Amino acid sequence: MAKWEENVRKVVPYTPGEQPDFPDMVKLNTNENPYPPCPAVQEKLRGLRYEDLRLYPAPGADSLVDALADYYGMQKEQVFVGVGSDDVLAMAFLTFFNGDKPILFPDITYSFYDVWAELFRIPYERQPLSGAFTIVKEDYYKPNGGVVFPNPNAPTGVELPLADIEDIIRHNRDVVVIVDEAYIDFGGVSARGLVEKYDNLLVVQTFSKSRSMAGLRIGYCFGCPKLIRYLNDAKYSFNSYTMNRPSLELGAAALWDEAYFRETVGRIMATRERTKERLAGLGFQFADSKSNFIFATHPQLPARELFEALKEKHIYVRYFSKPRIDNYLRITIGTDEQMDILIGFLEEYKKAMAGERA
Numbered sequence: 537m538a539k540w541e542e543n544v545r546k547v548v549p550y551t552p553g554e555q556p557d558f559p560d561m562v563k564l565n566t567n568e569n570p571y572p573p574c575p576a577v578q579e580k581l582r583g584l585r586y587e588d589l590r591l592y593p594a595p596g597a598d599s600l601v602d603a604l605a606d607y608y609g610m611q612k613e614q615v616f617v618g619v620g621s622d623d624v625l626a627m628a629f630l631t632f633f634n635g636d637k638p639i640l641f642p643d644i645t646y647s648f649y650d651v652w653a654e655l656f657r658i659p660y661e662r663q664p665l666s667g668a669f670t671i672v673k674e675d676y677y678k679p680n681g682g683v684v685f686p687n688p689n690a691p692t693g694v695e696l697p698l699a700d701i702e703d704i705i706r707h708n709r710d711v712v713v714i715v716d717e718a719y720i721d722f723g724g725v726s727a728r729g730l731v732e733k734y735d736n737l738l739v740v741q742t743f744s745k746s747r748s749m750a751g752l753r754i755g756y757c758f759g760c761p762k763l764i765r766y767l768n769d770a771k772y773s774f775n776s777y778t779m780n781r782p783s784l785e786l787g788a789a790a791l792w793d794e795a796y797f798r799e800t801v802g803r804i805m806a807t808r809e810r811t812k813e814r815l816a817g818l819g820f821q822f823a824d825s826k827s828n829f830i831f832a833t834h835p836q837l838p839a840r841e842l843f844e845a846l847k848e849k850h851i852y853v854r855y856f857s858k859p860r861i862d863n864y865l866r867i868t869i870g871t872d873e874q875m876d877i878l879i880g881f882l883e884e885y886k887k888a889m890a891g892e893r894a
């Protein structure tokens with residue numbers, strides 16, 4: 537080790553899903569939306585000007601903040617935006633998790649939380665999900681430095697009822713509680729309304745999944761004006777111009793077409809329900825998902841082998857080599873056609889495996 541390496545901030549980075557690029561691939565591994573962004577976004581994209589590259593963006597990202605506040609019926613002082621919800625969450629960890637007591641999050645959850653905690657030197661403690669992969673709210677009633685969890689949870693897809701979320705907030709009035717709602721638009725109930733009632737609640741959402749804009753990187757959150765002010769203070773002490781001008785414009789346009797949004801999200805939910813039936817028919821087991829993915833295991837088909845076999849056919853799903861979930865696959869809901877290809881493969885694979893065992 538070189539002498540200078542002693543002073544390096546060493547981190548074990550988050551591992552994102554692969555981004556392969558085969559024309560024939562069925563990509564169900566990173567929870568992207570299979571449908572294009574709404575036509576208003578495509579139109580706006582054609583209208584972008586060189587000026588949007590030459591000029592700095594508004595540091596307060598005002599046009600997008602205003603559009604979000606309008607859309608959700610909030611005040612603009614209750615809205616903060618960032619480069620994907622990852623940026624919003626990282627900024628929130630940096631800003632609000634600054635005590636000596638450990639922050640709490642589930643043992644099976646978004647695998648960026650422990651990475652940020654390590655990066656920012658925040659002590660943390662994982663709380664085990666139940667055997668059915670549900671969050672046990674009572675585990676979060678002890679002294680802590682903050683609470684964060686996704687709802688629906690990832691990669692399980694399981695939703696925690698709003699009443700239980702409110703119980704967790706009520707038991708944690710002395711710390712900030714972050715609810716990461718990356719998948720809330722696929723049938724879950726948002727905690728957004730509780731922001732009026734609890735000044736320690738931050739609700740984080742994203743355009744990456746339900747609004748088909750993962751490539752553009754737009755995330756946002758809601759909180760009381762004081763929380764949002766603290767977030768902006770941290771942001772302006774780090775990088776004033778996190779979001780670029782095209783993102784601000786295209787993001788606002790993404791909110792214009794409610795009918796398109798409802799239709800595409802509805803299609804994904806319908807495909808999800810059909811996929812649940814077909815996976816169950818093949819003997820897969822899974823907790824009930826309220827997201828755009830299904831986290832499934834099979835008593836006879838080892839997940840890692842299946843993951844590799846799928847990949848050979850350019851069907852990509854996500855596999856986590858981690859305690860408790862190393863026999864599961866997280867399968868993103870694509871189009872009906874994509875799910876037909878997946879299910880067709882699984883039928884053949886299962887037959888072939890049964891033949892081998894016989």
Ligand SMILES: *Cc1c(COP(=O)(O)O)cnc(C)c1O
Binds near residue numbers: 567620621622623742
């Ligand atoms: C996808 C995801 C995010 C981050 O999404 P962005 O693309 O950065 O907005 C955050 N939390 C969870 C639980 C996610 O699955």
